[in-house]
Amino acid sequence: MAQSRPYYADQSLSAAHYDLITAADGRLAGDVEIYAGLIPPDGAVLELGAGTGRVTAALAERGFKVLGVDIAPAMLRQAETRRAGLAPDVAARTAFQRGDMTALDLKRSFDAVICPYFTLAHVPAGTAWRNTFATAARHLTPGGLAVFHLPLAEIMRAPGPARPDLPVMDQPLADGGRLQLHVRRRTFNDKVGRMDQVIEYVERDPKGAVRRVSPERQTYYVADPVPAAAQAGLTLDRPPIPHGGVGEFWVFTRV
Ligand SMILES: C[S@@+](CC[C@H](N)C(=O)[O-])C[C@H]1O[C@@H](n2cnc3c(N)ncnc32)[C@H](O)[C@@H]1O
Known part of the structure; x- marks a missing residue:
């Protein structure tokens, strides 16, 4: 990645x-x-x-x-x-x-x-x-x-998606392409109440070819x-x- x-x-x-x-x-x-x-x-x-x-x-x-x-x-x-x-x-x-x-x-x-x-x-x-x-x-x-x-807190503690191969969001882009979001890693540290995940953003062109991929780190504290x-x-x-x-x-x- x-x-x-x-x-x-x-x-x-x-x-x-x-x-x-x-x-x-x-x-x-x-x-x-x-x-x-x-x-x-x-x-x-x-x-x-x-x-x-x-x-x-x-x-x-x-x-x-x-x-x-x-x-x-x-x-x-x-x-x-x-x-x-x-x-x-x-x-x-x-x-x-x-x-x-x-x-x-x-x-x-x-x-x-x-x-x-x-x-x-x-x-x-x-x-x-x-x-x-x-x-x-x-x-x-x-x-x-x-x-x-x-x-x-229970939403933050929930594990990642059961089917990591499927996007958690798939939206049309204005130019006919698509934006797809995949949860690539997700952990919850109970001691500090911290959820860490990497969401991979995938932009596809109107023909479905990958145009840009960007894994991005997100952290939430509860x-x-x-x-x-x-x-x-x-x-x-x-x-x-x-x-x-x-x-x-x-x-x-x-x-
Ligand atoms: C989920 S967005 C919310 C944006 C908008 N209020 C809304 O509801 O759509 C969280 C925003 O908080 C900002 N943010 C994170 N830490 C911050 C800080 N310490 N001071 C100011 N803004 C912060 C991020 O840059 C991001 O734009």
Whole structure:
């Protein structure tokens, strides 16, 4: 197998095809409505791990003002392209900037801080989680909500597919080719609550010939977020909201 890249790295196919993959993943459907239902109307939102701006733009279209922060230039470039295509009033409510959610201080506050689609699980549970919750608390107005979408531990612990020869996703590309995703390796370390997998992205041309192959490393950490949030002065606002059979929305409030 070719040498693997980290997820969302420059030249990675996980970044290049992020929008195609998330649009095809039914388990994400309805996440934007959950945020929209929790944030006060017209509120200002800080999104940690904004990626290509999928959630950012959808919330701005609903009237919220959203600043999306992300660490990956390959994702932020797509976010800026998306922003350029928005209606002027929606684009005016949308902004992106590069930053690390574990060490961010924008010196301003927001009505809500959101951390969508398992983004917190990308950084190690422990100091990085405590620092990310501190970032959320630092940027929240008193009474504001911090919403973290986290994967279910049992989904992360599940073994890889029974038929590794079959793609876990197979999607048409705009040029008539196909994008296929294979799980090549998957392990779960119970001691540290860490899932590691290599997903091989395969791009095929319209005739079925392989055009590009890119094995990419993905890691997720699972843990109870409540103690790390509490250390940052955030308390659980309600029981976690189950979503899509694979994750939960954890809603915290600043004390
Ligand atoms: C699964 S994507 C979520 C993107 C978008 N919020 C969505 O829901 O479609 C996770 C994003 O988190 C970003 N990310 C990972 N670690 C980060 C960190 N320490 N600080 C900021 N962004 C980070 C990745 O670059 C990636 O774009």
